[in-house]
Amino acid sequence: MKLALAFLAxxxxxxxxxxxxxxxxxxxxxxxxGGGSDILARAVAGMIEKEKLLPVRMQVVNKTGGGGAVxxxxxxxxxxxxxxxxxxxxxxxxxxxxxxxxxxxxRDLTPVARLxxxxxxxxxxxxxxxxxxxxxxxxxxxxxxxxxxxxxxxxSRDNVVRQLLQKHTGARWAYISFPGGGERIAALLGGHVxxxxxxxxxxxxxxxxxxxxxxxxxxxxxxxxxPNVPTLKEAGFDIPAVPQVRGVVAxxxxxxxxxxxxxxxxxxLTKSASWKKFLADNQFEDxxxxxxxxxxxxxxxxxRMRGILQEAGLKLVR
Amino acid sequence: MxxxxxxxxxxxxxxxxxxxxxxxxxxxxxxxxxxxxxLGPPATIAMLLPLTALMNPAGAIIMLAGIYxxxxxxxxxxxxxxxxxxxSASVVTCLDGYAMARKGRAGPALGIAAIASFVAGTVGVxxxxxVAPPLAKLALAFSSxxxxALMSLGLAMVVLLxxxxxVKALLAMLVGLWIAGIGTDVFTSQSRFTFGRMELLSGxxxxxxxxxVFALGEVLAxxxxxxxxxxxxxxxxxxNLLPTMQDLKxxxxxxxxxxxxxxxxxxxxxxxxTIASFISYGVEKAFSKRxxxxxxxxxxxxxxxxxxxxxxxxxxxxxxxxxxxPGSGTTAILLAALVLWGFKPGPLFxxxxxxxxxxxxxxxxxxxxxLLVLNLPLVPLFAQVLRTPIYVLYPLIIGISxxxxxxxxxxxxxxxxxxxxxxxxxxxxxxxxxxxxxxLGLVLGGAMERALRQSLMMSEGSLSILVSRPISAxxxxxxxVVLMIPxxxxxxxxxxxxxxxxxx
Amino acid sequence: xxxxxPDFWSGLALAALGAYIVAQARGWDYLTDDGPGPGFFPxxxxxxxxxxxxxxxxxxxxxxxxxxxxxxxxATWAAVALSVAVVKVVTFAVAFGALSFFIVAVMYRRPPLVxxxxxxxxxxxxxxxxxxxxxxxxx
Numbered sequence: 001m002k003l004a005l006a007f008l009a010x011x012x013x014x015x016x017x018x019x020x021x022x023x024x025x026x027x028x029x030x031x032x033x034g035g036g037s038d039i040l041a042r043a044v045a046g047m048i049e050k051e052k053l054l055p056v057r058m059q060v061v062n063k064t065g066g067g068g069a070v071x072x073x074x075x076x077x078x079x080x081x082x083x084x085x086x087x088x089x090x091x092x093x094x095x096x097x098x099x100x101x102x103x104x105x106x107r108d109l110t111p112v113a114r115l116x117x118x119x120x121x122x123x124x125x126x127x128x129x130x131x132x133x134x135x136x137x138x139x140x141x142x143x144x145x146x147x148x149x150x151x152x153x154x155x156s157r158d159n160v161v162r163q164l165l166q167k168h169t170g171a172r173w174a175y176i177s178f179p180g181g182g183e184r185i186a187a188l189l190g191g192h193v194x195x196x197x198x199x200x201x202x203x204x205x206x207x208x209x210x211x212x213x214x215x216x217x218x219x220x221x222x223x224x225x226x227p228n229v230p231t232l233k234e235a236g237f238d239i240p241a242v243p244q245v246r247g248v249v250a251x252x253x254x255x256x257x258x259x260x261x262x263x264x265x266x267x268x269l270t271k272s273a274s275w276k277k278f279l280a281d282n283q284f285e286d287x288x289x290x291x292x293x294x295x296x297x298x299x300x301x302x303x304r305m306r307g308i309l310q311e312a313g314l315k316l317v318r
Numbered sequence: 319m320x321x322x323x324x325x326x327x328x329x330x331x332x333x334x335x336x337x338x339x340x341x342x343x344x345x346x347x348x349x350x351x352x353x354x355x356x357l358g359p360p361a362t363i364a365m366l367l368p369l370t371a372l373m374n375p376a377g378a379i380i381m382l383a384g385i386y387x388x389x390x391x392x393x394x395x396x397x398x399x400x401x402x403x404x405x406s407a408s409v410v411t412c413l414d415g416y417a418m419a420r421k422g423r424a425g426p427a428l429g430i431a432a433i434a435s436f437v438a439g440t441v442g443v444x445x446x447x448x449v450a451p452p453l454a455k456l457a458l459a460f461s462s463x464x465x466x467a468l469m470s471l472g473l474a475m476v477v478l479l480x481x482x483x484x485v486k487a488l489l490a491m492l493v494g495l496w497i498a499g500i501g502t503d504v505f506t507s508q509s510r511f512t513f514g515r516m517e518l519l520s521g522x523x524x525x526x527x528x529x530x531v532f533a534l535g536e537v538l539a540x541x542x543x544x545x546x547x548x549x550x551x552x553x554x555x556x557x558n559l560l561p562t563m564q565d566l567k568x569x570x571x572x573x574x575x576x577x578x579x580x581x582x583x584x585x586x587x588x589x590x591x592t593i594a595s596f597i598s599y600g601v602e603k604a605f606s607k608r609x610x611x612x613x614x615x616x617x618x619x620x621x622x623x624x625x626x627x628x629x630x631x632x633x634x635x636x637x638x639x640x641x642x643x644p645g646s647g648t649t650a651i652l653l654a655a656l657v658l659w660g661f662k663p664g665p666l667f668x669x670x671x672x673x674x675x676x677x678x679x680x681x682x683x684x685x686x687x688x689l690l691v692l693n694l695p696l697v698p699l700f701a702q703v704l705r706t707p708i709y710v711l712y713p714l715i716i717g718i719s720x721x722x723x724x725x726x727x728x729x730x731x732x733x734x735x736x737x738x739x740x741x742x743x744x745x746x747x748x749x750x751x752x753x754x755x756x757x758l759g760l761v762l763g764g765a766m767e768r769a770l771r772q773s774l775m776m777s778e779g780s781l782s783i784l785v786s787r788p789i790s791a792x793x794x795x796x797x798x799v800v801l802m803i804p805x806x807x808x809x810x811x812x813x814x815x816x817x818x819x820x821x822x
Numbered sequence: 823x824x825x826x827x828p829d830f831w832s833g834l835a836l837a838a839l840g841a842y843i844v845a846q847a848r849g850w851d852y853l854t855d856d857g858p859g860p861g862f863f864p865x866x867x868x869x870x871x872x873x874x875x876x877x878x879x880x881x882x883x884x885x886x887x888x889x890x891x892x893x894x895x896x897a898t899w900a901a902v903a904l905s906v907a908v909v910k911v912v913t914f915a916v917a918f919g920a921l922s923f924f925i926v927a928v929m930y931r932r933p934p935l936v937x938x939x940x941x942x943x944x945x946x947x948x949x950x951x952x953x954x955x956x957x958x959x960x961x
Contacts, residue, residue, distance in 0.1 A: 032360065032647075039654060042368070064727060066519030067502070073516065098507040101516040148776060153504050174856060176462075176775045177505045179768070182587045182643040182650070189641070190458035192776060201657070205642050205664020313854070314507055483884070485874050489836055492871045496843060496864070503860040508850055510860055511843075534902075541898040541925075542891020709930040710940050713922040716902060717948055720918075724961045725952070733906045733961060741899055748887045749832045767863045774857035 019261045021083055025058045028086035030071035032064050037087045040116075040246055044087075047274045053265045068092040072104040078251040082258055085112065088249045093298065094155040094305055100317045110254045111294040113266045114247035116279070117287035119219030120157065121226065123198045123212045125188055133216040133235045136195060140171035147173035148193040150184040154312055155305075157244045158197040161218055163308050164239040165232075188212070200225055200283035219243075225283055242304065245287060247294060263290045321447065328676030332684055337377050337677070344381035345685045348388020349692060353396055355404050355529060355722035359389045360647040367655055375659040376674060380681040382655060386648050387439055387631040387682065390591070391689045394431040394624050398424060399703055400715050402533040402722075407591035407627035409528045409757055410599045414612060414619030416536075421615045425559035425701045430617055431624040432693040433561065434573055438625030439686040441577035442584070442632020446639075447679050451668075454640040457585045462772035463784050465588065467793035469766035472593060472758065474800040475600035479754045481613065484804065487755045490746070494759020497522055498767075505771055517731040524592070525726060527760055529719045530736045531753050535743020537712050559698045561617070569621040572602050576625025583626070584633020587645035591630040592761050595623035604803070613754075632682070639675060641665055829882025836875035843868030898925065906961075914960045919945045 027045060029037040038060060045058035063071040068091045078084045088106060096102040122133060130136040140147045151158030159175055166172055176193060178184045181202060187193045189211055198212075200223060206212040217223060217231045232239060248266060250259065269275050270288045279286055289297060310316060331337060351362045363382050370378035393405030398415035411431065418427040445453070473491065480487035500511040501521030512518040561569075576598045583594035602622035603612045612619050637643040642664035644650035656663045661671065668675045706714070723736050746753055777783035785791045843864050851859030901924045909917040919941040927937035952960055 032364075038364070046368075062728065064520070065729060066516040069516035069519055070729070099502065099509050099516075099519060101509060101512055101514060101519050103516060145778065153502075153507055155507050174775055174778070176772050177768075178772070179504050180588060180644075182637070182645055185643055186458055186587050186637070186641075187461055190461055192461040205662045205666060208662075209665035211665060485877055485882075489871065489874045489878070492867050492874065493836075493839070495867045496839075496871075499864055499867075505856070506851070506854065506860050508860040510850070510864065511846065538895045538899055541895045709926045709932055710944070713918075713925050713940065713944055716921065716925075717918055717944060720906070721948060721952055721960060730906075730910060730961065733909070737899070737903045737906050740902065744895055744899065745832075748889075748892070749828055750884055750887070751832070771857050771862075779857060 019258045021056050023083045026084045027058050027060045028063055028071050030068040032062055041087045051272045067095050069102045075251045076104040080253045081251050086249050089246050090244050097316050097318050110250040111291050112248040112250050112262045114287050114289040114294045116246050117285040118244040120197045121203050122215045124195050126211050126213050137169050137171045140173045144172040149175050150178055150187040150193040150196045160242050160308055161197050163312050168239050259291050324676040328680030331677035332680035337380055340377040340381040341384050341681050341685050344384020345388035345689050348385040349392035352389035352392025352404050355402050357725050359386050360651050363651045376677050384685045390628045391435050398427045401536045403528050406524050407595050410595040410623035412532050414616050417615035426561040427620050428697040429561045430621050434621040434625035435628040436686050436690040437573045438577035438629035442581050442629035443682040445581045446632045446635055450636045450640050454636055460586050462769045463787050463790040466769035466773055467790035469762045471793050471797040472762045474797040476755045477804050478600050478603050481752045486751045490751050491755035491759035494756040495763035498760050498763030526732050526735050527739050530739025531743035533719050534740025537715055538744040539747045565617050569618050572618040572621035576622045577629045580626030580629035581633040584630035585636045587637050587643050590646050591627040594626040594630040598622040598626035827882050827884050829878050829884045833875040833878030840868050840871030909961045915945050
């Protein structure tokens with residue numbers, strides 16, 4: 001009996017690994033060359049090659065436009081294609097909520113895995129009167145609407161953090177959108193805004209030069225690069241973590257065994273040394289989730305985002 | 319490290335044979351990339367990034383920077399010869415450059431573009447070397463109100479580009495503003511004028527409009543006549559192939575203001591080389607004795623914008639190297655490259671990596687010289703392109719336009735848009751609507767709206783923020799002055815005519 | 823029609839655009855809590871377009887353009903549009919080759935052999951330069 005079971009097990013596992021890509025894998029990203037997703041995809045492709053996790057090469061394909069809408073639509077067109085995957089980010093989840101032009105949401109595609117969470121820091125100019133997060137919140141309470149934060153579009157994580165904090169504390173401050181990261185930092189350093197949510201990699205040098213100060217971290221646990229900065233929870237602001245995510249998705253109608261294969265490759269990747277180094281260098285958090293968990297995360301995340309965006313005064317279409 | 323020592327070390331590094339080679343490879347690649355429409359420095363640099371991992375970082379940054387400013391040299395070539403902007407900043411060069419080519423002066427146009435690029439490029443590097451840190455601090459004082467004032471000044475220049483009918487120029491500019499507004503509003507995520515199409519969610523790419531209206535529009539307009547007539551006379555004789563001494567003299571002011579203006583605009587994060595070249599062109603036209611001839615092939619009209627878009631590269635490197643803030647798409651990728659090689663661009667970069675900084679600066683001097691030496695002799699060669707019979711040239715232009723646009727975005731929808739804008743360009747020509755204001759409105763419209771709304775958010779709704787800050791107040795005043803210019807000249811003619819009537 | 827300057831018609835067309843813009847802008851927020859909304863700018867430049875085009879319709883005096891060659895230009899444009907429409911179906915080589923052939927043979931009345939030669943050479947040139955030498959995809 002045990003032999004039969006063992007035989008069955010081998011049979012099942014080998015059929016689960018029966019899928020093997022035979023052509024160059026097309027990796028779809030929604031940014032142009034040099035953009036966030038593009039760099040991540042190229043880095044992942046490089047690491048997978050180095051660790052020899054795939055028998056074939058990976059080729060990054062840029063399908064820009066519509067903040068992910070074009071890339072998502074492209075993946076949907078490739079339904080059933082086993083040799084295509086895509087890298088998604090938070091924009092793919094929030095975009096469809098506010099823009100009716102999105103034809104394809106992440107749910108229409110096949111979720112594969114979640115890879116990284118990008119933490120952030122709450123930063124102010126070095127000569128600002130705020131030494132802790134509480135200082136800023138109190139100042140905001142005293143002059144509602146007068147303090148200003150620079151950030152990206154209102155659906156971006158920057159504003160989500162602001163909405164959650166405002167709701168939690170009752171303080172209010174203004175939010176000014178700047179399409180480019182450089183402009184946001186320039187606005188902060190020039191004293192035109194009071195605070196911003198910034199990525200650790202971007203902030204590092206300005207902090208080292210003494211131009212910026214960090215009040216709190218937007219992450220689950222303290223980042224190794226910032227051991228002395230409290231997380232929002234530790235600072236007393238118990239808001240739900242709404243992270244900036246990146247992960248892998250596949251065209252619709254892919255057989256389950258393919259998904260298992262990809263999950264296998266990606267989870268092996270996340271255990272490798274080069275991945276750990278990559279995370280450390282870029283100050284990302286490992287956020288690996290397999291396809292099932294990713295689907296749950298997606299539903300939870302979208303539900304929460306709907307609430308947050310509605311409170312932010314945005315018009316939702318889905 | 320003071321300037322002299324730094325420069326010496328820099329040249330020692332830049333003159334090493336391997337680094338010289340990378341410099342040459344970079345500027346050559348850059349020139350080619352600039353010539354081909356649609357393929358720009360950001361994409362090229364991104365494609366080469368993995369290769370640079372095998373090189374030493376100094377050589378790599380020298381090469382990538384070479385691509386960056388080399389592309390500005392090449393961009394003018396197709397603008398002048400074919401009315402196809404090779405690079406978005408070269409759009410302004412099309413205005414007088416192509417007109418010069420039609421008058422048989424393609425050679426001098428190409429030549430002056432190369433010379434202006436050299437002069438301005440060198441000034442840009444000088445600026446980077448000498449005034450980078452204090453200027454960067456000053457640039458931080460520039461924020462949304464100042465940007466709004468700058469954009470207003472730029473749009474006020476439309477009165478200088480108007481030509482015969484001011485109303486038509488205004489209409490063209492307004493349509494440009496509208497096209498700029500197509501897409502997702504960054505402040506509210508509201509989709510505007512997207513007609514339900516997701517391809518329009520991020521707006522219409524400037525290159526698609528520029529190539530459509532300029533290049534395709536021109537080809538369609540030329541299709542009307544079947545004559546064999548040589549549309550573009552080929553300059554004969556060496557003297558006609560290069561700018562004359564008189565030309566160089568005419569361009570003195572252009573060289574000066576193009577270099578300075580381009581550099582200053584480049585320092586501002588977010589303001590790009592297209593804005594720099596428009597402003598420089600406008601200033602040149604405002605101060606020129608031949609201002610009414612602009613648009614018909616005036617050589618200063620080529621020198622000014624070409625100079626400005628080259629010194630802008632030097633300027634754009636200022637916020638990147640002194641603050642770690644990328645001001646444009648290309649500098650963003652250069653930033654990514656520096657990070658990839660383990661550097662940390664930021665306020666401490668120059669102090670901690672003086673070798674890299676000075677090596678880069680020295681290589682830029684060398685690179686500009688290389689580009690001048692590369693481009694000038696090629697001028698007669700390029701001018702021969704005009705010998706091609708038009709029935710070969712026009713299909714080629716159409717083909718280059720489509721391939722170029724597709725290379726940039728990979729989107730079939732963009733090709734439909736291109737065809738549409740080609741028709742628009744043709745109709746504008748027939749109905750006598752000037753196309754420069756359309757491009758001006760398109761380039762500045764989005765930035766201006768954003769700057770105004772950001773300013774009002776900063777001031778919590780009060781417009782006074784625009785005039786209470788000195789820099790923006792001054793620029794808005796200048797914009798008003800510029801708007802008054804046609805009124806002054808009309809007042810002047812009226813006054814003169816009144817005096818004549820009195821005397822008779 | 824002979825008495826109406828072309829400005830009348832282009833003015834009308836632009837006025838229609840202006841009206842469309844204003845209508846759309848009315849559907850968006852003019853002012854939000856944080857400042858001007860998405861409807862602010864479009865409303866104003868839409869009104870400006872209406873005003874300018876109204877002026878043009880009333881006072882525009884441009885001389886009539888020479889419309890004789892327009893048929894040829896529009897025919898060429900139609901060929902271009904058609905070639906873009908079919909490029910995904912028949913590949914770039916065929917679409918562009920046909921367009922070149924059309925331009926040379928029909929527009930410029932060159933003999934078919936020359937037209938074919940031009941078409942083939944330019945297509946080959948494009949394939950050589952772009953995908954082969956530069957690795958850039960063609961439509």
